[in-house]
Amino acid sequence: MFTNFNKAEQQIRYPEDRRWFIGFNTYALVAILIILLLTVGLAWFQFLAFGLPADPSAKFHAVLLSNPTGFPVWVSLSHWVNFFFLMMIIRSGLSILADHPRLYWNHGCSPNSEWLRFTPIKIPNDRVYTAKEDSRYLNPVFGLPGYRHSVGIARSWHFITVPFFLFNGVVFILLLFFTNQWKRLVPVTWQIIPDSWNVFVHYATFHMPMEPNGFYHFNALQQISYFAVVFLLAPIAMLSGMCMSPAIENRFHWLPKLFGNRQGARSVHFLVMLAYLVFIIIHVAMVAATGLVRNMNHITLNTDSSVSYTGLYIGLCIVLFTIAFGFLAHWISWQRPRSLQHTEAAINGRLWLNTINKFKPKLYYKQKDISPYFWVNGKMPVSETWQKLAANKFKDFKLAVGGMVDNPVQLSLEDLQRMGKEQNITMHHCIQGWSGIAEWGGLPIQALVELVKPHPSVKTVVFYSFGEGLYGGTYYDTHTLDNCLKPESILAWEMNYQPLPEKYGAPLRLRVENQLGYKMVKWICKIEFVDTHENIGKGYGGKNEDDEYFDLLADT
Numbered sequence: 171m172f173t174n175f176n177k178a179e180q181q182i183r184y185p186e187d188r189r190w191f192i193g194f195n196t197y198a199l200v201a202i203l204i205i206l207l208l209t210v211g212l213a214w215f216q217f218l219a220f221g222l223p224a225d226p227s228a229k230f231h232a233v234l235l236s237n238p239t240g241f242p243v244w245v246s247l248s249h250w251v252n253f254f255f256l257m258m259i260i261r262s263g264l265s266i267l268a269d270h271p272r273l274y275w276n277h278g279c280s281p282n283s284e285w286l287r288f289t290p291i292k293i294p295n296d297r298v299y300t301a302k303e304d305s306r307y308l309n310p311v312f313g314l315p316g317y318r319h320s321v322g323i324a325r326s327w328h329f330i331t332v333p334f335f336l337f338n339g340v341v342f343i344l345l346l347f348f349t350n351q352w353k354r355l356v357p358v359t360w361q362i363i364p365d366s367w368n369v370f371v372h373y374a375t376f377h378m379p380m381e382p383n384g385f386y387h388f389n390a391l392q393q394i395s396y397f398a399v400v401f402l403l404a405p406i407a408m409l410s411g412m413c414m415s416p417a418i419e420n421r422f423h424w425l426p427k428l429f430g431n432r433q434g435a436r437s438v439h440f441l442v443m444l445a446y447l448v449f450i451i452i453h454v455a456m457v458a459a460t461g462l463v464r465n466m467n468h469i470t471l472n473t474d475s476s477v478s479y480t481g482l483y484i485g486l487c488i489v490l491f492t493i494a495f496g497f498l499a500h501w502i503s504w505q506r507p508r509s510l511q512h513t514e515a516a517i518n519g520r521l522w523l524n525t526i527n528k529f530k531p532k533l534y535y536k537q538k539d540i541s542p543y544f545w546v547n548g549k550m551p552v553s554e555t556w557q558k559l560a561a562n563k564f565k566d567f568k569l570a571v572g573g574m575v576d577n578p579v580q581l582s583l584e585d586l587q588r589m590g591k592e593q594n595i596t597m598h599h600c601i602q603g604w605s606g607i608a609e610w611g612g613l614p615i616q617a618l619v620e621l622v623k624p625h626p627s628v629k630t631v632v633f634y635s636f637g638e639g640l641y642g643g644t645y646y647d648t649h650t651l652d653n654c655l656k657p658e659s660i661l662a663w664e665m666n667y668q669p670l671p672e673k674y675g676a677p678l679r680l681r682v683e684n685q686l687g688y689k690m691v692k693w694i695c696k697i698e699f700v701d702t703h704e705n706i707g708k709g710y711g712g713k714n715e716d717d718e719y720f721d722l723l724a725d726t
């Protein structure tokens with residue numbers, strides 16, 4: 171067990187309530203039932219009423235000479251590389267999911283509207299219940315990392331491994347089409363569909379169809395499922411993943427619409443993972459059931475021997491290596507999290523900076539889109555200063571704006587309101603996975619920048635809160651000056667046409683719409699213009715970046 175947690179961390183990372191729970195809503199259960207009836211049920215009906223259909227694999231006796239023979243080395247290599255990274259991606263994805271263990275189709279994530287939840291907790295409505303409180307413990311056997319509230323570390327693993335998975339996939343597909351191996355996977359006639367169904371009827375009614383030697387041919391169902399895994403699941407996974415990014419969602423609003431909205435994309439992203447899992451389980455079971463030793467020689471040694479056990483041993487070694495790496499990954503997660511954060515920044519930080527971070531948010535949502543519910547995050551400020559200000563409706567509040575500027579100022583809410591106001595209806599994207607649409611009214615940061623006149627060397631703006639972070643210490647975050655000057659970047663004192671409520675960040679909160687929620691500091695007390703974030707806090711660009719290993723740039 172990891173013993174280097176202090177008490178505050180222990181409460182969060184290894185909480186007392188570690189119950190395991192899966193709850194579908196009625197519609198989801200009905201949908202599952204219908205799918206089962208339409209597949210397995212129909213297969214049984216056909217079998218009982220009309221008997222077993224002809225086995226389409228019988229046709230394979232007429233082998234076409236142009237068909238690929240055997241597996242080349244690169245097929246085996248990319249197969250195992252794919253296995254390794256897919257495991258890392260699935261396990262880190264589960265850990266990300268546990269940080270907001272509810273899945274929806276509506277963008278506002280209203281309580282009780284989830285179609286699937288992994289928490290037994292009903293959302294209380296008699297007190298402020300934060301999304302962070304709602305996150306769950308995940309057994310480290312499944313999650314990378316396991317435990318709770320490690321979404322920063324989980325995302326590091328997810329985003330470090332995704333590029334390798336992608337690269338491997340692209341190389342595989344290129345080689346597939348540079349050789350004749352594509353003929354294994356890509357169906358060329360529609361006949362594949364009735365053929366696959368017929369094979370499915372065999373399996374579903376516990377009849378093994380004839381086994382075409384997989385070294386040379388796949389049966390129809392095998393071919394179509396391998397095809398789908400490569401050419402459907404992987405692209406949908408990528409697309410639905412991208413649709414969760416605030417930088418992308420805010421610029422290309424039509425993209426998440428492919429899945430309904432951001433939560434639809436998140437649900438589909440999960441369903442793709444589930445499809446991969448189901449595929450892996452059935453695939454491994456079939457490999458074992460149809461000649462384990464021989465199949466393992468195919469995919470490791472590229473020979474068709476059914477005598478030698480070498481292939482089986484090599485396969486087992488790869489699986490053991492993957493498991494061992496899982497242990498190492500946990501050790502790194504808890505003992506060297508900073509190196510993970512650095513690696514993730516090295517791989518993706520610059521890439522995002524030069525690509526999606528350049529997108530400018532566009533207005534899109536209308537008043538009717540405003541979410542009926544809006545999750546809350548963050549610890550209410552306990553500071554006496556804030557409480558005194560709140561007691562007097564923030565009439566005495568003065569925002570301090572300074573740092574490397576020509577004209578440092580102290581501004582009351584009234585001063586700010588006199589300087590201008592912009593109202594935007596936007597979608598909030600929390601790193602945990604939830605979202606919500608609200609109207610925000612406040613001063614464009616641009617106006618503040620024009621007033622205080624930052625020095626030419628200023629690159630970063632620091633926003634300090636009256637509130638504290640999860641483990642104590644001032645909550646703060648930094649933004650590039652560039653992002654602060656984008657459309658819809660405002661200091662908001664209004665939410666849904668009302669004065670900003672205390673729990674949502676009164677007197678002032680930040681909106682920088684191409685970034686994730688943790689960068690939108692609530693209960694702002696002070697703004698500072700600086701040349702680099704490195705001298706603030708622990709130097710990683712924000713309270714969550716310092717303590718939870720979140721990314722400096724929150725575009726995804």
Ligand SMILES: Nc1nc2c(c(=O)[nH]1)N[C@H]1C(S)=C(S)[C@@H](COP(=O)(O)O)O[C@H]1N2
Pocket residue numbers: 544545546547548549599600601635636637638639645673674675687688689690691692693
């Ligand atoms: N001061 C402060 N600001 C904060 C946080 C916090 O913990 N403290 N949490 C952030 C996170 S993670 C999110 S998702 C949003 C949530 O804003 P909301 O409570 O208005 O939904 O606030 C952000 N601002």
Ligand SMILES: [Mo]
Pocket residue numbers: 547599600601602687688
């Ligand atoms: Mo968040």
